[in-house]
Structure formats: C-alpha cells, structure tokens
Amino acid sequence: MSVILIATIVGLAAVFLGLTTVIVAGKAWREAGEARDRTRRQFLEPRILAYAQAEDGSIRAALGRTPSARDRRIVEAVLLDHAQRVRGAAFERMSRALDELGFVERYRAALRSARSWRRAWAAEQLGLAGARRAVPDLAAALRDPMIDVRMRAAKSLGLLGGAGSVRELIGALDEPNRWSSIRVADVLAGMGKGAVQEVIAAYPSLGAIGRLAALDVVGRARPLAAVPWLLERLGDAAPDARARAAHALGAIGDPRAVPALETALRDSAWPVRAMAAKALGRIGEPEAIPPLRRALRDPEWWVRSNAAHALGALGEAGTTALEEVLDSTDRYARSQAVVVLEERGVVDARAGGLVSDHAAERHVAAVFVRRLVAAGGTERLAELAADATDLALREQLRAHLAPAPTSVEGRS
Amino acid sequence: MATTQRILVADDDPVSLRFVATLLRREGFEVLEAADGQRAIEIAREHRPDLLVADLLMPYRDGYEVLRAVREDDTLRGTPVIIVSMKDREEEIVRGFTEGADDWIVKPFQAKELLARVRRRLERRKAPPCR
Numbered sequence: 001m002s003v004i005l006i007a008t009i010v011g012l013a014a015v016f017l018g019l020t021t022v023i024v025a026g027k028a029w030r031e032a033g034e035a036r037d038r039t040r041r042q043f044l045e046p047r048i049l050a051y052a053q054a055e056d057g058s059i060r061a062a063l064g065r066t067p068s069a070r071d072r073r074i075v076e077a078v079l080l081d082h083a084q085r086v087r088g089a090a091f092e093r094m095s096r097a098l099d100e101l102g103f104v105e106r107y108r109a110a111l112r113s114a115r116s117w118r119r120a121w122a123a124e125q126l127g128l129a130g131a132r133r134a135v136p137d138l139a140a141a142l143r144d145p146m147i148d149v150r151m152r153a154a155k156s157l158g159l160l161g162g163a164g165s166v167r168e169l170i171g172a173l174d175e176p177n178r179w180s181s182i183r184v185a186d187v188l189a190g191m192g193k194g195a196v197q198e199v200i201a202a203y204p205s206l207g208a209i210g211r212l213a214a215l216d217v218v219g220r221a222r223p224l225a226a227v228p229w230l231l232e233r234l235g236d237a238a239p240d241a242r243a244r245a246a247h248a249l250g251a252i253g254d255p256r257a258v259p260a261l262e263t264a265l266r267d268s269a270w271p272v273r274a275m276a277a278k279a280l281g282r283i284g285e286p287e288a289i290p291p292l293r294r295a296l297r298d299p300e301w302w303v304r305s306n307a308a309h310a311l312g313a314l315g316e317a318g319t320t321a322l323e324e325v326l327d328s329t330d331r332y333a334r335s336q337a338v339v340v341l342e343e344r345g346v347v348d349a350r351a352g353g354l355v356s357d358h359a360a361e362r363h364v365a366a367v368f369v370r371r372l373v374a375a376g377g378t379e380r381l382a383e384l385a386a387d388a389t390d391l392a393l394r395e396q397l398r399a400h401l402a403p404a405p406t407s408v409e410g411r412s
Numbered sequence: 413m414a415t416t417q418r419i420l421v422a423d424d425d426p427v428s429l430r431f432v433a434t435l436l437r438r439e440g441f442e443v444l445e446a447a448d449g450q451r452a453i454e455i456a457r458e459h460r461p462d463l464l465v466a467d468l469l470m471p472y473r474d475g476y477e478v479l480r481a482v483r484e485d486d487t488l489r490g491t492p493v494i495i496v497s498m499k500d501r502e503e504e505i506v507r508g509f510t511e512g513a514d515d516w517i518v519k520p521f522q523a524k525e526l527l528a529r530v531r532r533r534l535e536r537r538k539a540p541p542c543r
Contacts, residue, residue: 049434053523081427088522 040074048078051097052090059097067101076103080128095130104131111137116146123149127156135160139168150175151183158187166195170202173217174210181213189220196221200229212240219248227254234260239269246272250279258283262291265307270300277303281310286317293321296333308336312344319346323368326375338377347372347380354396369400417534418442420461422452422478423496424470428519432465432496435523436530449473453481456488463533465526468497468508476511483512492533496521 044063051062059075060066067075076098083094098104107129110122123141126134138160141153154172157165169188175181188195199217206214215233218226226248233245246264249257257279264276277295280288288310295307311318323346325337341347353365372381378401385397419441423429426447433443444459446452450472456464464482468475475495482488494515495508505516515529 045430046434049431050438053435053438082431085425085428085431085520086523087520088524090523091520 037070037074040071041078044071044074045078048075048094048097049082052082052086052093054093059100072101075101079103080125083130084128091130098129099131099133104129104134107131108134108137111141116144116149119144120146120148120152123152123156127152127159130160132160132162132164135162135164135168139164139171142168142172147177147180150180154184154187158191161191163198166191166198169195170199170206170210170214173199173213174207175213176209178209181209182216185213185216186220188217193221193223193225196223196226200226208238211236211238212244215241215244215248219244219251222248222252224252224254227252227256231257231260234264234272239267239272242267242269243271243275246275246279250275250282253283255283255285258285258288262288265291265295270298270303273298274300274302274306277306277310281306281313284314286314289314289317289321292318293325296325296328296336297330301332304332304336305339308340311337312340319344322346323371326371326377331376334375334377338372338375341372342377342380347377348384351381351384351397352390352393355390355392366400369397373400416440416442417462418444418459419463419465419530420444420446420452420456420459421465422446422449422470422475423467424448425467428467428496431523432526435527436465439527441530449475449478452478456482456491457485460487461491462537463530464491464493465496465530466493468495468499468504476507479508479511479513490537492537494526494529494533496526 044067047062047064048059051057051059054062063071063075079094079098083091083098086094104126107122107125108131110118111126111134113119113122119141123138126138135157138153138157142150142157144150144153150172154169157169166188169184169191172184173181173188175184188199196218199214203211203214215230218230230245230249230252234242234249236242236245242264246261249261261276261279261283265273265280267273267276273295277292280292292307292311292314296304296311298304298307308322311322314321319341322337322341325333326341328334328337350365350368353361354369356362356365369381372378381397381401385394385401388394388397419436421429421432421436421443422445423432424447429445429447433445436443444455444461446455447470449466449470452464452466452470453473455461456478464478466475466478470478473481475497479493479495482491482493492514493512494517495513496517496519497504497508498519499505500518508516514533517526517529
C-alpha cells in the first residue's frame, strides 16, 4: 500500500516538475525571442526610417537584402507603427514599402479568409497600410455578413479617401442596420467637404435609411454651403428626413434658416417640431422667442422640453420669456419653464436677490419667487431653504414656501 | 566653421520620438531626446538647445508646463518651441500660443513640413532683430 502511495507522490511530483520546466522554458524562450526582436528592430528601424524620409530608392535596397521571415514581421510592425503617425511623402513611401514587400497582397488574401476575425484584421490593416489599390476589396467587404468586418472596411475606406472610397461608402449608407449606417455616416463626415458634396448629389438615389444617414453626414460635417439644400429637405415627404434636416440646420447655426425652422415648429410630425425647437436654440436668434414660447404649449413633451431649453439658450431675452411663462395657464408650459430656469441657475440667482441690500432688487426677487411658487416650482427653492449658506436667505425662502400666504418681501 | 544646431525632441511616444529624431539627424542637426516633460526641462536647462520640438501630452510635465518652464527660465526664454500634437481644437492651439509656443503642428504630420518649420524658426532665431 505504502509503495503505491510513494509511487503516486513521486509520479505527481514528476508531472509537476515537468510542467514547471515546460512553463519556465516556454517563458524563457518567449522572452529571448522578444529580446531578439528588440535587437533586430533597433537594427532595422533606422534603415526603414531612412528609406521613408528619402526621396527615392526601394525598401529592399534600404534593408540590404530580402528580409527573413522573422525580420519581415518586424519590418511590417515598424512600417505600420510609423505610417499611423505621419502623412505626405513619408507615408506614401511606407505604404509603397508595405506593397513592395507583399504585405498588401497578404491582407487582400486574408480579406477572403473563412474566419471573420481574420477578415476584420485584414480590412483594418489595408487602411493603415494606405493600400489604395485595395479599395475594390474593401468595397466588397462592406457587404460582409459580419458587422465588425463591414465597419473596419468602412473605417479603412475613410482613411484611404479618394472618389472611389467615397462612392462605396455612400452605397453603404443604406446599411439595413441603422447603427452601422450611423458609423458609416461618421466616416464620411470625417472625409471633408468633397465627400459631403458627393453625399448630397447621391441623396435622390438612396433608400430611406441611406437618406437619413446622408442627412446625418451633413449634420456632422456642418458645411455652410449645404444650408439651401437642407432647407429644401424640410419639405421632404418623410418626417424623419425633415427632423434630421432641422437638426443639421441647427448644427450649422446659419440665421438664414430661422424663418423655415419657425415654420417647421408647426409641422404635423412632432419629431420635426422638436428638432426645429432645438435648432432655433442653437442658432440663437432672438426673433425665434415668440414661436418658441408658443411651442411651450405643444402637446408633445419633447417639443415643449426642447422649446424651453432653446429659450434658456437665448440669453436674457429668452430667460425673461421663460419667467413670463410662469404665469401661463398651461401647466405643461409652466413645468418646462421651471425646469430650465432651475437648470440654468436662474432660480438661484434670482432668489439670492431676496437678501440684497437694495430694496428694488429684493422686490424683484420676491415677485419672482412668488411666481415660481405659484407655478409649482418649489423643488430648488426648498433645497435652497435647507442648504443656502446665507441664514437670512434660508429664512426668507422658508417664509415664501410656508403654506399660508405671506407678505414678506425681504429686509426693509 | 558653422556649429551644428542642437534640437531637443520631447515625446512620450517612442515611435514618434524616433521618427522625428531620425528625420532631424538626417538633416544634420544634433538631436537630444526626452521621453517626458520633466526630463525635457532638465535636458533643456543643461544643454540649452537651439530649438525644442515637444509633444503636448507627456507624463510628469505636459507640453504646456514645458512651455511655461522654458519661458520663465532666463537662459531659455528665447528658445523657439514647436508643439507637435494630435490635439487640433482651436482652444488648445490658442492656449499653446498664449503659453509661448512659436508654432503648432498637428499629428499625423508631414515630415517635410516639420523640417521646413524647424529651419524657418532657426533662421529667424539667427537673424538680427529689425531696427
């Protein structure tokens, strides 16, 4: 029995020792490999940079000989590392080197791999490598069944730029997955004014999803030249398109859009009215105050909320309009006005006047607080009554918030 | 005989640092390297470079702090500083110039453009002041 036990212990110890040896040896081998790679990189990198920063010559000539399999990996890493940090002639030369050494061909082949992670990797590498001749391959990858591959291909096409890439990306705006479509729109918006012009030109040929994404592109890129086109889009049949056009006009901020946006505040679709209200706040023209005040009585809370926030963004005149709304018979309008006045610090500022040294300021503050209380906006006042550092202010506010009517208007 | 002009390059990204250092050495400049802002200030005080090329986001002392340290140091005050950064927002660039940057290049940058700006700054430094 004891012999079996000893044999088992010895056996287990041997297995443990063997495993430890394998792990330690593996680690040592890996570290030695990494050290060798570092040494080789120190040797190869200056040659690669000399090639990239020179006017002519090939990468093979710069390296001195055809690189070994191990060196190829290092050369690839060095080229891709640096290619991401520069542009212009040095980038073009590194891109050419990656092609000359066969890496671009390898990525193109990997784009046809059965494994999706490999296709996604290849799509990304082609963009980093600046492989413009791979645009058709990346365009095909935009129709890959895996979303990760499609998105990396879109990103790479964005990096590569050029008319071909823009055309393919515009085609991808009609992605059935709305989320992907938004990301493609992001890529296009980052490709400059030329791409936006192409998107506008292609708008009539796009499907419903593509059109919304196209409007997203314009809204993100915010070109002033697109304002007339966006004003036309406010008349589109699709409510979502009209809403996005209003949003884009707000993002651009051109005052020429104000009259059309005021009209859009009366659109039959509430998302359009909501976006129009928001846009008017972003443009910041005081002439929008009366229609925004009317929008505070909109049956949809989102429109009311956006209108109140827009008024809050319109400076003192907008704030005054919101204060006047406190007396409105419309409880929705009052409620939104209170929310925005609290958010923008107006309640704190006005209430602070209760303890002013000037009688006129105390009177104005007291009138404001009474209107606010009557409008049901007591939440922030109650917080101030509990937490304000000024004891006199706390007492004043408690008096205003007390259930029984009070005539206290401050110190006199 | 003309003396070699000395340029200090400060960047915590070793790849960028090596690229810029190699580029400047190829053009005949003597290049000093710093991998963080604190080290950049120390090297600048010790070696008084003719020009400083600095990244903005660096450990210990960022590019703005390096700028301030250079401008507050009597022996370094006149040293031209070129910021090379991924940051391209208007307020960041304005802050850079307010803190004393002489030039600003956005990454990814063009090698020839960087060289042209470096040369221009060094020429201006050598030129006698206008009367």
